[in-house]
Amino acid sequence: MATYSPSEIEARWQAAWDEAGIFRATRTGDKPKYYVLEMFPYPSGRIHMGHVRNYTMGDVIARYKMSTGHNVLHPMGWDAFGMPAENAAMAIGGHPKTWTYDNIADMRGQMKPLGLSIDWSREFATCDPEYYGQQQALFLDMLEAGLVYRKNAQVNWDPVDMTVLANEQVIDGKGWRSGAEVERRELTQWFFKISDMAGELKSALNGLDNWPAKVRLMQENWIGESRGIDIPFVRTDGDGTILCYSTRPDTMRGASFVAVSPDHPVAKALEADNPALAAFIDECRKMDTTEAAMEKAEKKGIDTGIRVKHPVYPDQELPVWIGNFVLMDYGTGAVFGCPAHDQRDLDFARKYDLPVRNAFYMPGQEVEVGDEALVPAKTEKVVFIDHFAGVGEVTSQEAIDATIDWFEEHDLGRGQMQYRLRDWGLSRQRYWGCPIPVVHCDSCGVVPEKKENLPVVLPDDVSFDIPGNPLDRHPTWRDVPCPSCGAAARRETDTMDTFVDSSWYFARFTAPRADTPTVAEDAAYWMNVDQYIGGIEHAILHLLYSRFFARAMKITGHLPETAIEPFDALFTQGMVTHEIYQTRDAKGRPVYHLPEDVIDGKLADGTEVEIIPSAKMSKSKKNVVDPLGIIASYGADTARWFVLSDSPPERDVEWTASGAEAAFKHLSRVWNICDRIGQMDKDAPGQGDDELLRAMHKTIHDVTLGVESFGFNAAIAKLYGFTATLQKSRASHAAQREAVMTLAQLMAPMTPHLAEDIWAHQGGDGLVINAPWPVADDAMLVSDTVTLPIQINGKRRGELVVPADLDKAEVEKRALATEAVQKALDGGTPKKVIVVPGRIVNVVV
RNA sequence: GCGGGCGUGAUGGAAUGGUAGACAUAUCAGACUUAAAAUCUGAAGGGCGUAUGCCCGUGUGGGUUCGAGUCCCACCGCCCGCACCA
Numbered sequence: 001m002a003t004y005s006p007s008e009i010e011a012r013w014q015a016a017w018d019e020a021g022i023f024r025a026t027r028t029g030d031k032p033k034y035y036v037l038e039m040f041p042y043p044s045g046r047i048h049m050g051h052v053r054n055y056t057m058g059d060v061i062a063r064y065k066m067s068t069g070h071n072v073l074h075p076m077g078w079d080a081f082g083m084p085a086e087n088a089a090m091a092i093g094g095h096p097k098t099w100t101y102d103n104i105a106d107m108r109g110q111m112k113p114l115g116l117s118i119d120w121s122r123e124f125a126t127c128d129p130e131y132y133g134q135q136q137a138l139f140l141d142m143l144e145a146g147l148v149y150r151k152n153a154q155v156n157w158d159p160v161d162m163t164v165l166a167n168e169q170v171i172d173g174k175g176w177r178s179g180a181e182v183e184r185r186e187l188t189q190w191f192f193k194i195s196d197m198a199g200e201l202k203s204a205l206n207g208l209d210n211w212p213a214k215v216r217l218m219q220e221n222w223i224g225e226s227r228g229i230d231i232p233f234v235r236t237d238g239d240g241t242i243l244c245y246s247t248r249p250d251t252m253r254g255a256s257f258v259a260v261s262p263d264h265p266v267a268k269a270l271e272a273d274n275p276a277l278a279a280f281i282d283e284c285r286k287m288d289t290t291e292a293a294m295e296k297a298e299k300k301g302i303d304t305g306i307r308v309k310h311p312v313y314p315d316q317e318l319p320v321w322i323g324n325f326v327l328m329d330y331g332t333g334a335v336f337g338c339p340a341h342d343q344r345d346l347d348f349a350r351k352y353d354l355p356v357r358n359a360f361y362m363p364g365q366e367v368e369v370g371d372e373a374l375v376p377a378k379t380e381k382v383v384f385i386d387h388f389a390g391v392g393e394v395t396s397q398e399a400i401d402a403t404i405d406w407f408e409e410h411d412l413g414r415g416q417m418q419y420r421l422r423d424w425g426l427s428r429q430r431y432w433g434c435p436i437p438v439v440h441c442d443s444c445g446v447v448p449e450k451k452e453n454l455p456v457v458l459p460d461d462v463s464f465d466i467p468g469n470p471l472d473r474h475p476t477w478r479d480v481p482c483p484s485c486g487a488a489a490r491r492e493t494d495t496m497d498t499f500v501d502s503s504w505y506f507a508r509f510t511a512p513r514a515d516t517p518t519v520a521e522d523a524a525y526w527m528n529v530d531q532y533i534g535g536i537e538h539a540i541l542h543l544l545y546s547r548f549f550a551r552a553m554k555i556t557g558h559l560p561e562t563a564i565e566p567f568d569a570l571f572t573q574g575m576v577t578h579e580i581y582q583t584r585d586a587k588g589r590p591v592y593h594l595p596e597d598v599i600d601g602k603l604a605d606g607t608e609v610e611i612i613p614s615a616k617m618s619k620s621k622k623n624v625v626d627p628l629g630i631i632a633s634y635g636a637d638t639a640r641w642f643v644l645s646d647s648p649p650e651r652d653v654e655w656t657a658s659g660a661e662a663a664f665k666h667l668s669r670v671w672n673i674c675d676r677i678g679q680m681d682k683d684a685p686g687q688g689d690d691e692l693l694r695a696m697h698k699t700i701h702d703v704t705l706g707v708e709s710f711g712f713n714a715a716i717a718k719l720y721g722f723t724a725t726l727q728k729s730r731a732s733h734a735a736q737r738e739a740v741m742t743l744a745q746l747m748a749p750m751t752p753h754l755a756e757d758i759w760a761h762q763g764g765d766g767l768v769i770n771a772p773w774p775v776a777d778d779a780m781l782v783s784d785t786v787t788l789p790i791q792i793n794g795k796r797r798g799e800l801v802v803p804a805d806l807d808k809a810e811v812e813k814r815a816l817a818t819e820a821v822q823k824a825l826d827g828g829t830p831k832k833v834i835v836v837p838g839r840i841v842n843v844v845v
Numbered sequence: 846g847c848g849g850g851c852g853u854g855a856u857g858g859a860a861u862g863g864u865a866g867a868c869a870u871a872u873c874a875g876a877c878u879u880a881a882a883a884u885c886u887g888a889a890g891g892g893c894g895u896a897u898g899c900c901c902g903u904g905u906g907g908g909u910u911c912g913a914g915u916c917c918c919a920c921c922g923c924c925c926g927c928a929c930c931a
Contacts, residue, residue: 039931041931042930042931044931079931082930082931083929083930083931084930084931155929156929164929165929166929166930167927167928167929167930168929168930169929169930170929214849214850215849217848217849218848218849218850218926221847221848221849222848222926222927222928224848290927290928291846291847291927291928292846292847292926292927294846295846295847295927296846297846344846421928422928424928425928425929427929428929429929430929497929498929498930498931499928499929499931502931535931536849536850536925536926537925537926537931538931539849539925539926540848540926540927540928541926541928542931615924645857645868645869646857646858646868646869646870647857647858648858648859651851651858652924653857654856654857656856656857656870656871658869658870658871659857659869659870661870662869662870663869665883665884666869669884672884713857713858713859713868713869714859714860714867714868716868716869717858717859717867717868717869718867718868719868720867720868720869721867721868727885787864788864789863789864790864791863791864791911791912793911793912794863794910794911794912794913795912796864799864831911832911833911834863834911834912836863839863839864840863840864840912842863842911842912843911844911844912
């Protein structure tokens with residue numbers, strides 16, 4: 001008897017699909033289009049199980065949609081710019097370009113055996129000049145439309161390596177290579193005006209019904225809308241005002257100090273002739289710039305000596321401090337502190353001996369604040385002392401509105417809608433990225449490159465043996481004539497954040513070879529992405545930036561109005577995890593071992609390993625399983641089947657050797673069933689045809705529902721069940737053949753090669769991927785009788801078999817007549833009887 | 846610190862507010878075999894019991910409901926994100 005041989009089957013069917021060219025997408029009018037996209041990979045050089053899971057999910061959707069009569073676009077590309085290529089160049093030599101393109105070739109070669117339904121003719125990498133040149137054109141259009149501007153911003157500066165560091169390159173406040181204390185330094189950088197669209201980006205989230213609620217919530221919180229007020233505080237030295245932003249003007253009475261950011265103009269003005277203050281500001285500049293670090297850091301400050309008047313009680317003077325906790329980027333970079341109603345302000349006030357005054361009390365408890373700030377929920381009613389915040393018991397929410405109105409009436413401040421969302425800084429002081437296409441000219445200033453000169457191509461002759469950006473020290477590339485006046489000028493040597501590359505690639509896939517960023521007809525036809533699939537780690541930045549770009553591309557005429565929300569449906573999948581195997585070396589340090597080196601909890605030399613619970617697969621912990629190895633021993637279908645089978649797709653899935661083997665055994669079983677049916681006498685009569693076909697239609701129904709709702713694991717469980725039914729079936733050849741061919745169709749999105757083989761083996765017409773998806777016959781789904789569980793007081797006490805269409809009253813009558821209910825009633829009458837037709841009967845006694 | 850998520854047998858997990866533990870792994874038993882592997886059949890949340898059955902059970906404590914793994918509140922634990930990683 002022949003056996004299941006995936007390597008032979010898979011190569012054969014991949015060749016057949018290639019030859020038929022069925023994955024090549026072209027615009028047609030006779031079918032509805034469907035665009036399915038998985039987040040494109042960074043070409044690290046090796047595919048991992050996370051990729052397999054991500055692309056398999058997309059492939060299931062793509063193949064299912066093909067079978068249900070859609071014109072499917074399913075492209076693939078490479079997010080190819082970024083630091084790892086430069087790091088590799090520095091660590092092992094070589095050129096980022098060579099490294100990247102070699103990796104792409106390797107990964108493409110590793111991906112193809114998976115049998116994905118990808119239109120490879122549309123493939124591109126973001127580091128192709130054809131791609132980033134169009135990105136430069138987009139940038140120039142956005143510049144013209146006022147969507148890009150320059151301003152000063154902070155960066156992490158490594159004083160030894162003389163280079164800008166990414167947050168991830170800063171470890172405990174030190175540069176990862178040099179170990180030097182990292183400083184903050186100010187550079188003039190390019191920004192996208194995403195904050196202008198904050199309100200719109202937030203309100204449009206409501207329309208994204210097919211996005212996970214948690215992603216919408218995360219974006220909403222990230223954008224962070226709050227209504228507050230800008231209040232000018234008049235300086236007693238006659239030197240103008242300091243504008244403070246507050247979301248809690250109702251606590252105005254308790255204001256006891258003003259704090260400005262170390263980067264605030266007031267702080268900067270004092271720095272020159274106040275050494276103590278300069279030292280403090282210097283210390284602040286050494287702080288980690290991440291939000292998490294800022295929040296955790298101890299709150300410190302220094303008195304500037306400047307005094308301002310309280311805007312409502314001008315006879316009160318408030319000191320102006322510089323606080324390390326005040327962010328220059330949020331609001332006005334200056335706040336007033338109200339220690340009584342903010343724990344952080346209270347800690348600060350106690351530390352520096354500043355006054356604490358209540359703005360309100362809890363009703364009936366007129367006590368001044370001690371060590372704990374009085375911070376009731378904004379919806380709780382309190383008693384305000386100030387007249388402008390409200391009289392009697394009001395909530396803080398009401399008081400805030402009343403206060404803003406009062407301040408506006410008396411011309412003391414202006415209400416402001418403030419967003420947490422900051423503008424998107426896109427400048428990177430690195431080589432391996434898309435060059436920003438502008439030229440700096442001494443007489444003309446910042447001059448956009450002419451479009452006919454695009455792409456501004458990265459020079460190849462660079463080296464990474466000297467710290468810093470190679471573009472900065474590349475005179476023949478850097479020094480160019482001004483596009484405007486022709487005088488000697490310099491190119492911008494900063495490149496773009498790689499998030500820019502990934503913010504519009506989905507649109508480029510609709511016309512990947514065009515000599516404009518997009519083509520109107522193609523974009524109109526293929527956009528939007530009907531189903532986008534990727535990791536939850538991109539829930540905020542990548543998706544928000546893409547939403548911004550889609551709007552910017554609409555404004556600049558590169559996308560239609562209908563595409564400003566580019567992803568109709570989003571699915572965020574979980575990670576692939578694995579146990580970690582650890583031993584200790586002589587010094588007690590952990591040593592990790594690859595799964596293939598561990599057999600029955602032991603190494604080859606017999607050493608027991610400690611098993612640490614599953615975690616995300618990572619090279620450093622060595623808990624990785626190489627997809628290529630799995631494909632070599634079990635085939636791609638097994639790998640695909642397993643990553644879909646065990647866990648719901650949005651959650652993590654644990655890779656286990658036994659699970660992978662079980663998947664392989666199951667596919668072998670299906671193949672053997674097909675083989676057995678193929679050898680049956682074609683006219684063989686049998687018994688149980690009806691049961692088998694009913695089970696088949698139930699399975700069609702359940703699997704279809706599962707695939708459509710991303711319930712792949714549940715769909716697979718149903719397929720296991722149906723396979724067992726088929727295996728035991730004694731039905732006629734005709735019924736069994738129909739059953740196994742339907743099984744093949746239902747499995748085709750997940751295990752496409754095996755499905756094609758079964759289909760062909762049973763003499764199916766053409767390719768299974770071109771066969772229409774089976775439809776469940778409703779008549780075969782309903783049975784004549786149903787078994788209803790009977791509950792007494794919510795606990796299951798028996799069951800009742802009744803005709804499916806029996807009316808409620810009769811069901812109730814029969815339920816009450818059952819032995820279990822009679823026993824429970826003990827001659828009495830039930831308090832209440834609930835009959836849920838087709839589901840349950842509950843008797844309350 | 847802020848924001849988000851998760852918590853169910855030995856394990857991964859299933860369950861439109863309606864029979865908790867589908868399906869799979871590991872385990873045990875049986876069939877086949879000289880034997881093993883492979884394959885097939887079956888058992889199985891915990892406790893008591895010969896059994897019909899009864900009690901307990903979805904992180905902890907409350908609440909809503911005829912009925913809660915599911916909804917609400919509080920707590921505990923774990924995981925993820927925090928703007929220059931992709």
